[in-house]
Amino acid sequence: MSRSKALAVKYLAAAVLFFGVMTLAGLLSATYYINPDFLFGYLHFSTAKILHIDTMIIWLLMGFMGAVYWFLPDEFGCEPAGIAAAEILFWVFVAAVLVVAAIFLFVQWGPAIESTLWLFQQGRKYVEAPRWAAIGIAAVMLVFAWNVIGTALKAHRITGLMAVMSVNMVPLVLLYLIALPKIDNMAVDLYWWWWLVHLWVEATWEILISCIMALTIMRLLGTSRRIVEGWLYIEISLVLGTGILGLGHHYFWIGTPDYWLGIGGFFSALEPLPLLGMVVHAVYDAGVHRMRTTNRPAFYWTLAEAFGNFLGGGVFGFMITLPQLNLFAHGTQWTVSHGHFAFWGAYACGVLSVCYIALQEQRRLATVDGPGWIWAFVLLNGGLVGMVGSLLIAGMAQAFFERAIGGSTLDAFIAGQENPWFRLGIYSRFGFGLMFAAGYLTLAWNLLAVGRQQSAAVARAVPAE
């Protein structure tokens, strides 16, 4: 196996591990809604929440990197440029994540001085990691970008897919730098913060996962590069054509001028279009190939990616994106419902698909199948959809009782949180969270066990090169 693929396996393994940490921290966060006194004085909701959302970013990012390192040597026919630096940075990356997690757990906060932001906590949602760690992630991104761009230069050839990925590396590195400055003015701070959250996560990540899924479909179904690349360009046109100004739906209420109500509402209402394109693409390709594949789990996770992205990002996003509705739904559990579905559909399913593709080649399996992955697939997707539905009920109760009827004061907030519909949603979310966690354990076991016996048999029959 090439050095790049060996590194990919490490990244994918780390991604699955941090996926577990994210799930555990999510269950912990859900517990506080049911029992607010849980660990009070030792470990607060904010720490659990930070661990939940930050490990989500980390495991997805590691999953993307694993996927890219996996496909890179196949695309260029050589080892990536700067592979030695990438191998070292993997361990630096993992160590830094563990140190930051320890700081969050045991230090939690510091005094209101600049050095707190450097050493312990930056305190901006998704950007809680201290500056030293944010600089480290930027360095990892820089080397990752060089691995892709430098390899294209080294190989003296480039495919359309890799050209898109290479160009995408530039905003992937630059937009992350928004994680560093402290801006006193909350309106300006949130303005740039949304460039990081929307344009980095929802645009550059969307392009990156589109490239990864294109490579996945070629691998799984044998779809021609010409068709896949044509679709990729159409998707980029739609994603960036609607998404760049669709950013405006985050600028309705942060102090920005009211022209964003029209611009953000209009363009973000169009954002489901590229996601619908993905569904059409996936269904057509699957039908043409009569659902035949040698790797069923990878294939089904790819389908889940297409449908999950469309429903979670597109349909659930559209529900709350128009300003007339967003005025009431904004900042409630309704947003959380959309967020869970969107991240799951847009990114997580795609990473899991690549895990099974890598596993098939690494263990030299003719086919990947069996009941284990089906259980994991059903429990994870069932748990996720259940959580999304529960949070939707809680969020709608909040929108009605806290926002529309109550007027969003402290008393209205408490009335909303104690509303029986809200409570029902919160308890139900916890139950489906347990189902999701069971799905995670099944997935982890399946990834470890699948094809081990078959692999050993193949290895005996076909000696390793």
Place this chain on the structure above:
Amino acid sequence: MQIDDPAFWRAGAISTTVVMSAVLVMLTIDSLAAISPGGSHVPPYTVINVHIGYAYDGKLGRDMPVLGADEPLFGKPVTEAEAAALIERGKLVIQSRACMDCHTFMGNGAYYAPDLTKAWLDPAWDAWTAITGAQTKDDAMARFLMAPDQYATWQRKMPNLGISWQEAQATVAYLKWLSAIDTNGFPIHFGRIKVSQ
């Protein structure tokens, strides 16, 4: 170039991205001017020296901040430089204590605790002034921030985050300034409805 040629769609992707990015840059330049302190939507930091209200504006069709007579924080008017220093420290408190990972600001954050966009204007502070034994709203807010675990708000208590008196004053100043930002009517109806528990 034909429609089934990927190069056709590549040209479309590049031109769409360039045009949309250019429009975003232009809108960003205009928006940043509007949201800088003293801009059309964000007041200067010295707004903490005056009374701030929130009322429905029939002409605009939405709730708007209303600035009134002198009402200095903690009974002492501040200069422009002193106001800027308070806001800087207030923001440091908000970030160093990860307030956004329980609360929300302008609806952005963690949804576990109340939105703080208009917290300064919350009618609940009338009762909390008596509960904390303070004489004024600003004093009550500072006392609460320094020892929130001593005051049982409801089932969910705010933990003690070791906030000092100076840090609490700066946080109150920040919340007062924040309440004067024109947020296009968010949150709607704030403070104009009595909630019966």
